[in-house]
Every structure is written in structure tokens, then in C-alpha cells.
Amino acid sequence: MKHKKITVGLASCGISAGGDTVYKTFEELLSQNKGSGAELGKTGCIGACFREVLVDLTDEKGTYTYAEVTPEKAKEIFEQHILNNEPIKDYLMSDLESSQEASFFSKQKRIVLRNTGVIDPENIDHYIMRDGYKSIEKVLKSMSREEVRDVIKKSGLKGRGGAGFSTGMKWDFASKEVSDKKYMVCNADEGDPGAFMDRSVLEGDPHSVLEGLSIASYAIGADEAYIYVRAEYPLAIKRLIIAIEQAKERGYLGKNILGSDLSIEIKLKIGAGAFVCGEETALIASIEGKRGMPTIRPPFPAVSGIWGKPTIINNVETLANVPYIIFHGWEGFASIGTENSKGSKVFALTGKIKKAGLVEVPMGVSLREVIFDIGGGIKKDKKFKAVQLGGPSGGCIPGDLLETPVDYQSLMATGAIMGSGGMVVMDEDTCMVDVAKFFMNFVRDESCGKCTFCRIGTKRMHELLVKITEGKGVDEDINKLMELAYNVKDSSLCGLGQTAPNPVLTTLKYFRHEYEEHIKNKKCRSKVCKPLLTYTINTEACTGCMACVKKCAVDAIIGEKKKPQSIIQEKCIKCGSCYSVCTFDAVNVE
Amino acid sequence: MDKELDSLLDKYRHMQGNTIAILQGVQNLYQYLPEKALLRVSEYNNIPLSDIYGVATFYSQFKFKKPGKFQIKVCHGTACHINNAVRISEIIEEELEIKPGDTTADGKFSLDEVACLGCCSLAPVIMINEQVYGNLDDKKLRKVLKSY
């Protein structure tokens, strides 16, 4: 029988969708059918998370992608495709040319994700086969530290962690410092709640980050590097440990890399759950084993970082770009994107979107293209309301700005930011005041408490938003919110506080009418803010099953058995439990 | 206390900046940070207990109460929030009769709210010990809870 290869997508999301059991099913089938000649492997996130579990099957004719695979389907696929050479058309992700999945992939530009979902991340040979570690080789053979920094500068690569500072220039700062010791750090803290780009890269292609980190270390003259990764990513940690071991064995890491006099040691530091530790000075404090409190800059980490030594911190995605740039030259990279924003950007596309997943687009495409052409538009064809970029430091962009191109300046002009790549799509059922309250609650919780405006200001802003969503808001609350927002922005020590008011400011800018409706008309048009809703029973639909009567905690529903019920408004506490328990759609919400 | 703790402390002795790693190790051993263990860490390394407590309370990973046999984490990240994570929390609180941060009387379940488990495309998401459950609705969630 001919040689076949089964590859199961095993990133965190694939595993939670059942990828592990599918993998085990294939494993069992293979051991029962030793003569099948097929081989089993795993890979990282293929990106089309909306169709997990994904399985690639390669035979002599090509590669077939099966979507939404279950253990039952796996058995059928095994019997028909592996043993009898007949692909099961119905289970395929459909042939790409004609399908809607075509647009999901065709508008993308995969630089950072070049290997993610393609190679087995736990096998260094897969990475090497795709030009892996060729860049560090090139650097060591033929480039001075200065030349490396120069290429990165010319490529136009900017930091993908949020601030968007030129990576090459940053490296220059540290290389100018004279010191017996320098540190290089990879920031894999990924704190934005609603983002998983860095996790996917670490799980799907850890070696590219290690190679980028080594090249960066060489460029600034560091011999020790840290990867600060959050504890919530156990799989990423596991794969990094494996990758570091393998790279050491092959001489790509450790002492005298590839026989040169360059030595680099990479250590993992596991975060312990604090959003602020993504901020550079807080991250340094955390690596030193202290409370993650930011400090005043200057001195900048490039001058005085870990244990007072020059330190450069770069994001996972930034570093994953580096080997590509070295290998293909800066011109290749700089030809992608716009005047001021070069290369591509990875986004975690989530929320009320049809095709949630991991996408990478060239800089300069419009938000509309990302959300509608790649993402397939809004779930259940509801109305688009806003897209949130940049998490707690970012903002909400409304529908009439959907033509905004994805580049640093244009996004900044809307009041949002590029951010690290979280892109959460919201529809007509999302209340923008509630979203502002959500983020304010988050930063209030995560503020380290060092400076007054951030500590107390975010709390006061959150209180005002709670008041408004409970229907107790008064006109002047909006002005109070604005005043507090500008004060917190201007008077906070670190990026957390300085950007914390952004979600409030952008929702006020684009969705002020929703705030006003909450305050003046005591209405929440998206039916999210429960205290502003009125529950009634549709007497035509109600069968008198009494399910809601039993659920109601305050005995506000009355009526006879088998007859329509009614709600006593004075007693109702608007908890919504009658609405969720009713199976006849007989509870109306206004 | 016991040998395992001491061998953990031996491993990190005289190493700069390992307070967090030590506390993570302690929590791995006991599933939380027992007071006695923290006293031992303080003694052994000559670090004031107040410093250790300061670090432990700063990071949300560290617990001072013994968690349940099954630790439930409900995601309240952005994607989960707009996909009705609030309702998910309500149901769990109702079914298990506990609030976030608590453990059921029989020690079986404990409940925490967290920000983003990194599986946003499956929102709303919960995690029970290491297992992730996504795309939850009322029915599916109740079924998951019953399976424990």
C-alpha cells in the first residue's frame, strides 16, 4: 500500500475541541492495522478554529483537509480513505477553490505563521526542513552585529507587542551600552483578554521564536535570554522546553553555537497571573522574583533592566519575524505593507464572527476585508456594531470606519490602537456601555496600585459605569467620566493607566447615544443591562408549564396551571431566570 | 514540613530572584500555599515572611485556601464576555451553590473567574482542571458539570 500521512491539529483549541481523542483514535487504528503503511503526526493551529478538529491527510494525490472530525468520523476516514483510498467528500473542508474557506486563506499573508499548522512543533527536523536555523547560520557566518541591526532597521519591523516601536532602533540603544552583561527577553505574557496569537505561535512554531531570540541576542551582545510566558499556557511551555532541548542538542543554542564563539542560554520564566507584568519594567521586576510593580522611566530597560543590566524586551511575534527577514533580506519584508507599517500582522479574530480563528494579513488591508472577507461576517447574519482592537488599552471602532486600513497610524487616528492583535467583533446584541464597564472592571482589578490616579481613578470610573448600567445614571455622569478619563491618562506612571481610559473614551466618541439612552430613557437597546429591562409574558405562547414559576426567586410570577402566567412588575428583580428557563419563547424582554 | 518541600528549597538555594518559582513549586506540591510551608520557605532562605507574602498576594495564581478536587475556571475575557460568560457563571454558581473563590462543602469543586484561557474562538469557555470546554450553552454546561 502507498504511503499516507495523517496530521492532527493539536494546539490548545484543537485539543479542547477534541483533537486529543481524535489523535488517540488514529493511534489505535494504526496499531490495529499495522499494514496500512500510514504515519501519524501532529501540528499547531491551522487557523480555521471555527472548523476544529482539523485533520490533514496526505496521500499520493495530495493533501486533504478534514474538518470537524470526531472519533467516529476518524474511524470512517481511516476505513475509507486510508484503507480503501477513497476520500470522504462530505467530511472535507471542501475543495478550496470554490468554497467559502477559500477567502479565509487567500487574503492572508503568512510570514509569522509560515510554519504554524504545517510542521510538527515537537520535531526540530520539520523546522529545519523549512529553512529553519538557516538565518542564525547566515548571521554567524557572514554578518556583524551592526549589520544585523541594520537589516532589521531597514526592514521597517516595528514591535508587535502593542507600542509599535522600531525594533532595530531599540536594539541599537542596548548595543551602545557598555556592560559586562546584557539580557534579551521575549515577552510571551499575552495579557490581552481575548487574544491568542502568541500562544499559537509558541505552540505551533516554537523554534522560530528561539531563532529570533538568538539573533536578537547576538545583535545586542547578550549571552543570556529569558522567555517570560504566562502560566495559563501549559502547552506552549511544554513545547518551548522540548524545543530548547532539541536546539541545544543540535548546537543551535548553548555554548559555541554552530562552532562559533557565540554562546546563548535561554531560560523560561513562568508568569504567575498579573496583567501589568506585560509592561516592560514590571516584567523585569517579576523576572527578578519581586512584585510586578512598574518603575519610572528613564532609566529605560535598554540602559538598566534585569539586575541593573541593559535589557531588551521584544514580543513573540516580533521575534518570529526576525529569521524571515534575515533569510529573505530586508527588501522582501519591506515590500509588504504600507509606507509606515511594513510586513504583516497576526490577529486573533473572535467574538460574534462566523469564522473565528487566527489570521495573518499584510499591513494595509482594511478592517472590512479582515472581518467580512476573511472572517465571513457576523454570526447569524446580525448587524455589525463595532470591532475592539488592542484590548484594555485599545478601543472600539464603529461600522462607518470599517474602511480604515490596518496600519499603526490609521488605527491610532480612530482612537484605538493596533495593539497586540486581539480583534473582537461585536454585533447589535453587544451593549457598548457594558463593554466599557467590562474593560474598566478589568483594569481596576489589574492596576498594581502604585499610583493614585490609576488605582482610584479606574475604580471611580467603574463605579460610574455600574451606576449608568443600573439605570441610576444622571446627565453629568458623562462629563465626570471624561474628566476622570483624561486625568487617569495624564497622571499614570505606566502604560496600563495611561491607556486604561481608551475603551471608555472610544465608546463615548462613537456610541455616546447608547450612554444617553441608558441615562435619559433608562433603556439598553442591546438588552444586556438587566436592571433596564422589563420582562412580560406573551399570553399566546405561554402553555402554563409553570417552569418559570418554580425558578422565580421572588414569587413574582402568578397564574393557574396550564393557563398563561403573568409577572408582577413591582416584585420582579429582573434576574432573567424566567427568560432562560422558558422553552416556549413566551417571555418577552423590552 | 516534609522532604519534598526541602528538596524543592535545596534546588533553588542561593539562586537570585526565584521567589516566584519557589512559590509555584510549593503550590504544585500542596495545590495552595499553606502557612506552614511559607514559614519554612522564609526560614530556609532567610527572606522575611512579609516579603514572601507580598509576592504571593500580588499574583492571582497563588491561593491561600485549599482548592476543590476539580478546579473550575470560568473565562471572563473579552470574547467570552460578549458571548454570555456572565450567564455561564450564573449557572455554575446556581448548580454548585458557591461563589467565585469558594470551594463546595464536600471539597469536590472550587470556582474561579479568570481573564482569557486563550481559546477565544471557542467562547464561552471554561476549564476544569486541565480540560477545556468550549462553545458552551445552558444545556451543554449542565451536562459537563454532571459528568464530574
Ligand SMILES: Cc1cc2nc3c(=O)[nH]c(=O)nc-3n(C[C@H](O)[C@H](O)[C@H](O)COP(=O)(O)O)c2cc1C
Ligand atoms: C499594561 C501593559 C501590558 C502589556 N502586555 C504585553 C503583553 O502581554 N505582551 C507583549 O508582547 N507586550 C505587552 N506590552 C507591551 C510591552 O510593554 C512592550 O512594549 C513590548 O513587549 C515590547 O516588544 P515589541 O517592541 O516587540 O513590541 C504591555 C504593555 C503594557 C503597558
Ligand code: FES
Ligand atoms: S476570552 Fe475566553 S478564552 Fe479568550
